Every structure is written in structure tokens, then in C-alpha cells.
Amino acid sequence: MNRARKLYETIGAEAVLTKKSFLRLYLTGFESSAGYVLSDKDKDVFFTDSRYTEAARAALKGTGIEVVEMERRTTIDDYLKGYKQLAIPFEQTMYLEYKRLADKGFELVDSSAAFTQAMTIKTEEELSRIQRACDIAEAALKKLMGELREGMTETEASALLEYYMISGGAREVSFNTICCFGSTGSQPHHVPDQTKLKFGDSVLIDFGCKVDGYCSDETRTFLFGDDKKHEEFKKCYQAVLDAHNLVLETACAGMTGQEIDSIARNSLAKEGLDKYFTHSLGHGIGINIHEHPVIAQRSETKIVDGMVFSDEPGVYFDGQFGIRIEDSCTMKGGKVQTFMTSSKQLLIL
DSSP: OOOHHHHHHHHSSSEEEOOOOHHHHHHHHHSSOOOOEEOOOOEEEEEEEETTHHHHHHHTTTTTTEEEEEEEEEGGGGGOOOOOOOOGGGSSOOOHHHHHHHHEEEEEEEEEEHHHHHHSOOOHHHHHHHHHHHHHHHHHHHHOOOTTOTTOOOOHHHHHHHHHHHTTOOSSSSSSEEEEGGGGGTTTTTOOOSOBBBBTOOEEEOOEEEETEOOEEEEEEEEHHHHSSOOHHHHHHHHHHHHHHHHHHHBBTOHHHHHHHHHHHHHTTTTTTTGGGOOOOOEEEEESSEEEEEEEEEOOOOOTTTTTEEEEEEEEEETTTEEEBBBBEEEEEEEESSSEEEESSBBBB
């Protein structure tokens, strides 16, 4: 049974209409910039235009999802006649679109919760795609480390890393790479600029890529040479690493996002560093780089087997440096399992 059919049966509405691109990708496995998925009691149909028809029919052959090419003069409304009830994802629908459908007389039902529930628990195939994305990202970082040179800018380093991920087999990056040299690392979401790498700089790189629609997310922090002026940095690095590893070792299925976040936060508090940990411990990873579940101080979501999320404690000191260590992880057999294989001991290039 394909995902569109499963979702239809879960929601129980007369018809389910899905327009948002990442939700269409989830339902069909086919990537496109335009289209609709419509399911009712009889069929699942992917409506698209002539740019995608041939590829879609090849990709969806045997899935039970019919591909219909929409003519230029038709709209999805032409295919909705006869339905009284329509499920759409309220969270992903603009108000004007919601109002337009409501004004046409449809009884609108929210499909958002069904999508969230379905997408949160990954299948083995989804997990394998995420693993591949993690493998490519790690291999790309290893290549970049061999290319870092004094005078290279953050922009140049991030572009080179992205090139290595794409040339290594990724479809695209998960998000714009964050690359920080020295003091710019104190900004968790710093945008790479023309800051040049110097001997003794700390380097923080947050990056990831997509494989078959699924993301990886990783952050590594290291030193570009040791100028013997980083004793405080090294102490903080070990504290962040201890917090990161403690989550891997002790978090378990059934804990809430708040409880898992507290493992890292309390570990840093013992070193007096919790006030410098200014963001949540983690977020869900899948088709989107940020999705359900949230591993945060106020999250009551229970983390169970099949969920994929980040483990990324960090500390940030204004105008000095930042440290973040992040793995993409999943809950399996009741315990946290990381997708990453590289060492996280402090590296000094």
C-alpha cells in the first residue's frame, strides 16, 4: 500500500488533497516543483504538468498512484467537483487558499496531524537514505580538512565543502553551510563571509546534504593549529563533548524531548556552562532539516524507536568562540544510535 493510500485511510475524509512540495515528495517519492496528490475511496492520483509527466509515470509505475497530466487551461478545481469534504494540511496552507476552498462549499478537514505522525517514524528505507546522506557529508568534511589553508575565507571553505558533498553523490545541501573561523563561531547561525582563516583559529562547521530527498545534519568544531592560547577552549570543548556523549549513552525510548535535553543541559551545568547553551539540544531530521520531534526544554513529545533527531549541545562566548558538536541520530531498540562514524575528540589540524 502506498503512502497516499495509508494517509487517506488514516484521515478518513471523503478526499485528501496535498499541494505542498515536501508533502507530495513524502507521498509519492517523486520530486517536482508543481503538482497535487488527490486521494479518495477509489484511487490515488498525482496531477502534474507536461514538464514532469514522463518522469513521474516512470517513477510511480507499480505504486498504485496514477499520473494525470493537467492541461494548461485546467486547474485542480476541475478535478474536485463532486466532493463535499476535503482534507488539506492547515499548517501548510495559506489563508487565501483555505478561504477559496471554503467559499466553494467544501467541508475542510485538517490533515496536518496525520502527516506529522506518519513522517515522524522513519521506515528502514528512509533510515538508509539518511545514513547515506550522513556518509557523504562525513567524507566531504574529511576532504575539506585536507584543503584548509591560512588565508582561505569562510565563504571559500563552505563552497568547497558543498562541492565535495554534491560531487560525492548528494542531490543538494540540506541547508546553507555554516562555517565560522575564530570569533564568528560565537554566532550559532553565522553566515559565512570574507573572514580569513588564521593559525590558531577555532573552526566550527555545521553542514549536511540530501540523498533521495532525505537530509543529514552534522557539526564539528576543531582547531586550525595550536597556538597554546586555547586552554579555556579545550576545557569547554571537553564539556560539550561529554554532554553530547552522555545523551548518546543514556537517553532512551519513552523519554520526552525535555528529559533528553536536560541530560545535556545538566551535564553542562556541572561545569558552569549551561547559561552559554543558548538553543535546544535537537530537532527532527527527515525530508526537512527541521521537523518533528523537537528535543527541547518544553517538549513533552515522547521519543520512540524510528524517530530521527540531532544531538547538538553547544556553548557560545560573545566575540570569542563557539563550540558545537552534532550528530544525526535515531532511536533504535530503545537506545540512541548515531549515524556518524568519525571521531569527535578534539582535532588540531
